[in-house]
Amino acid sequence: MFDADIVTSLAKGVAEGDRRALARAITLVESGRADHRDQAQALLARLGTGRQALRVGLSGTPGVGKSTFIEALGLFLTGQGLRVAVLAVDPSSARSGGSILGDKTRMEHLSRDPLAFIRPSPAQSQLGGVARRTREAVALCEAAGFDVVLIETVGVGQSETMVADMSDVFLLLLAPAGGDELQGVKRGIMEIADIVLVNKADGSLKAQATRTCADYAGALRLLRKRPQDPEGYPRAMTLSAIEGAGLPEAWAAVQSLIGWRRDRGLFEATRADQARRWFGDELRAEMMALLTRDPELRARLERLEGDVAAGRMTPAAAARQALAPLEPGSDQT
Amino acid sequence: MFDADIVTSLAKGVAEGDRRALARAITLVESGRADHRDQAQALLARLGTGRQALRVGLSGTPGVGKSTFIEALGLFLTGQGLRVAVLAVDPSSARSGGSILGDKTRMEHLSRDPLAFIRPSPAQSQLGGVARRTREAVALCEAAGFDVVLIETVGVGQSETMVADMSDVFLLLLAPAGGDELQGVKRGIMEIADIVLVNKADGSLKAQATRTCADYAGALRLLRKRPQDPEGYPRAMTLSAIEGAGLPEAWAAVQSLIGWRRDRGLFEATRADQARRWFGDELRAEMMALLTRDPELRARLERLEGDVAAGRMTPAAAARQALAPLEPGSDQT
Numbered sequence: 001m002f003d004a005d006i007v008t009s010l011a012k013g014v015a016e017g018d019r020r021a022l023a024r025a026i027t028l029v030e031s032g033r034a035d036h037r038d039q040a041q042a043l044l045a046r047l048g049t050g051r052q053a054l055r056v057g058l059s060g061t062p063g064v065g066k067s068t069f070i071e072a073l074g075l076f077l078t079g080q081g082l083r084v085a086v087l088a089v090d091p092s093s094a095r096s097g098g099s100i101l102g103d104k105t106r107m108e109h110l111s112r113d114p115l116a117f118i119r120p121s122p123a124q125s126q127l128g129g130v131a132r133r134t135r136e137a138v139a140l141c142e143a144a145g146f147d148v149v150l151i152e153t154v155g156v157g158q159s160e161t162m163v164a165d166m167s168d169v170f171l172l173l174l175a176p177a178g179g180d181e182l183q184g185v186k187r188g189i190m191e192i193a194d195i196v197l198v199n200k201a202d203g204s205l206k207a208q209a210t211r212t213c214a215d216y217a218g219a220l221r222l223l224r225k226r227p228q229d230p231e232g233y234p235r236a237m238t239l240s241a242i243e244g245a246g247l248p249e250a251w252a253a254v255q256s257l258i259g260w261r262r263d264r265g266l267f268e269a270t271r272a273d274q275a276r277r278w279f280g281d282e283l284r285a286e287m288m289a290l291l292t293r294d295p296e297l298r299a300r301l302e303r304l305e306g307d308v309a310a311g312r313m314t315p316a317a318a319a320r321q322a323l324a325p326l327e328p329g330s331d332q333t
Numbered sequence: 334m335f336d337a338d339i340v341t342s343l344a345k346g347v348a349e350g351d352r353r354a355l356a357r358a359i360t361l362v363e364s365g366r367a368d369h370r371d372q373a374q375a376l377l378a379r380l381g382t383g384r385q386a387l388r389v390g391l392s393g394t395p396g397v398g399k400s401t402f403i404e405a406l407g408l409f410l411t412g413q414g415l416r417v418a419v420l421a422v423d424p425s426s427a428r429s430g431g432s433i434l435g436d437k438t439r440m441e442h443l444s445r446d447p448l449a450f451i452r453p454s455p456a457q458s459q460l461g462g463v464a465r466r467t468r469e470a471v472a473l474c475e476a477a478g479f480d481v482v483l484i485e486t487v488g489v490g491q492s493e494t495m496v497a498d499m500s501d502v503f504l505l506l507l508a509p510a511g512g513d514e515l516q517g518v519k520r521g522i523m524e525i526a527d528i529v530l531v532n533k534a535d536g537s538l539k540a541q542a543t544r545t546c547a548d549y550a551g552a553l554r555l556l557r558k559r560p561q562d563p564e565g566y567p568r569a570m571t572l573s574a575i576e577g578a579g580l581p582e583a584w585a586a587v588q589s590l591i592g593w594r595r596d597r598g599l600f601e602a603t604r605a606d607q608a609r610r611w612f613g614d615e616l617r618a619e620m621m622a623l624l625t626r627d628p629e630l631r632a633r634l635e636r637l638e639g640d641v642a643a644g645r646m647t648p649a650a651a652a653r654q655a656l657a658p659l660e661p662g663s664d665q666t
Contacts, residue, residue, distance in 0.1 A: 041650060044647045044649060045646075045647050045649075045650045049644040049645075158491050271644075272642040275648060276638055276642050278641070279637070279638055279641040279642075281648075282649045282651070283621070283624070283634075283652045283655060283656070284617050284621065286649075286652040286653060286655075286656050287617070287620040287621075287656060288613075288616070288617065288620075290656055290659060290660065291616070296661070301616075304612070305609055305612055308608045308609065308611070309606075309612075311382040311604075312382075314374070314377045314378050314381075315468075315608060315612040316374045316377060316615045317374060317377075317378045319612060319615035319619040320374070323623055325661070326620075326623060326659045327623065328629070328658070
């Protein structure tokens with residue numbers, strides 16, 4: 001059942017930036033239970049959208065040193081007094097049952113930093129649910145007063161597109177590679193990335209990293225220029241997460257891109273578009289909830305689903321019949 | 334406005350296997366116009382689900398010789414007197430504006446085969462719409478009495494998952510490659526593929542194709558066995574689309590897999606699951622249509638969307654308000 005006290009205390013704790021309250025609030029939005037869902041919505045509505053952080057999306061396949069990069073970037077930012085939240089998104093964890101190595105052990109130093117908050121990816125989740133929960137977790141981190149929210153994803157299916165759709169800037173972390181492997185980079189991802197970062201530009205890989213970076217820079221130049229980008233973006237840069245080299249330059253590139261977009265109102269316009277799409281997703285989810293909440297509608301739905309499964313009815317015809325009671329002016333039967 | 338005569342004549346033509354009628358019917362289901370939508374639904378309902386074809390999903394990135402393979406397989410099947418329909422699915426055509434080379438020129442001989450029907454991918458389409466239209470196009474091809482419906486996709490985003498979800502068997506066509514590039518194969522796709530076909534096993538590439546096939550066979554063995562698969566599946570095979578070598582073996586592998594599944598009722602069970610998911614998609618689409626059809630609901634929706642875009646309201650709260658009039662027992666205002 002709905003617990004108003006929990007909502008009140010969580011709202012207070014989150015607003016005060018209490019990390020334990022934030023963690024509990026995120027657990028609440030991650031829950032599939034109907035009463036938790038109600039509390040989560042009440043909490044989010046209570047906290048509002050006043051505080052906002054810079055939302056940084058990050059993708060990189062396993063092995064590119066993503067954790068090392070996040071730890072290095074995170075510490076670089078907290079070193080400037082910025083509060084940094086890291087949210088991990090991994091739809092594949094639904095299948096694999098969560099990351100083998102906990103995110104906190106992956107980012108040992110950052111996780112001990114009082115200015116940082118690290119939230120591992122919830123296991124057992126579908127992509128749709130992941131999008132909703134992650135957006136809400138981002139909103140909670142913003143309400144908690146974090147300056148930067150880093151949304152990390154492994155490049156599975158549409159997860160990159162999903163994360164890009166809730167980020168102000170999207171970083172793609174890559175490892176030094178042979179030219180052939182350029183084609184290995186998923187089609188479309190290049191269109192999403194604002195900045196491609198070639199990691200491991202250190203030791204024996206340094207030269208190869210530089211070559212790889214040049215390859216990607218060339219590939220990026222082939223893309224038609226995006227109206228929301230200044231000259232030279234999307235761009236490719238090298239860095240060494242282990243040595244920290246290139247990190248300030250990478251962050252400066254993020255800052256200048258964001259600044260350029262803010263000056264032209266593109267930053268806010270993009271956020272408005274993202275909010276509209278989020279609204280659309282919520283609508284679809286809520287409509288499905290509405291159909292399954294009411295016993296009569298639910299029974300009708302199950303009967304029609306049976307007809308469809310048995311091939312007695314086309315899905316579209318069944319869908320129209322299922323929704324007939326909702327038609328404005330219908331007698332609700 | 335709704336034209337019953339068109340529906341009647343198209344239904345007759347499609348049922349008689351008239352390819353021009355089929356082409357027009359597919360154009361109808363591809364249309365976004367509301368009245369076309371109604372006619373398409375009426376047509377599909379009229380045709381029913383009596384006739385069914387073997388639905389074969391196929392994916393392969395550009396350059397693996399997909400068109401050559403489809404032409405070879407298609408001619409191999411029509412050579413046995415089977416009627417073959419080829420539907421192309423390319424969500425990226427939304428961005429790129431359709432395939433550079435028309436599908437019919439890609440498959441010159443097959444397109445002239447009276448037993449074959451080739452339908453190019455519609456341009457300017459989102460994935461969601463593509464799923465709906467493709468499922469309906471498949472249903473139309475089945476109603477037209479085709480024995481095999483080949484659903485082809487380039488491996489963009491979720492298109493493979495989407496096509497696999499409307500196929501009885503899913504083939505993945507690959508080119509000979511170095512072991513490193515194994516990792517280039519999109520994560521998850523291996524879980525979708527029933528049969529991995531390494532093409533270009535001819536001339537100078539033959540040896541490499543055999544090695545690549547062995548690599549994939551090894552990778553497939555690492556996957557946990559799927560309950561719907563007999564021993565040895567998913568499997569990897571080599572073939573040469575140009576020389577036609579390996580084609581009968583590949584088709585035999587498809588047949589034995591399908592036969593095994595039919596014997597155990599897995600074939601029908603999978604189709605029932607697919608139909609249920611299709612029903613769910615139709616429901617979501619219809620609900621959105623319902624919300625935007627009614628002027629009052631639409632106005633309410635637009636006002637709330639504005640609030641969300643301006644950050645005055647959380648998407649979830651706005652979604653609930655937008656749907657309040659649909660709540661059973663509400664007074665519809």
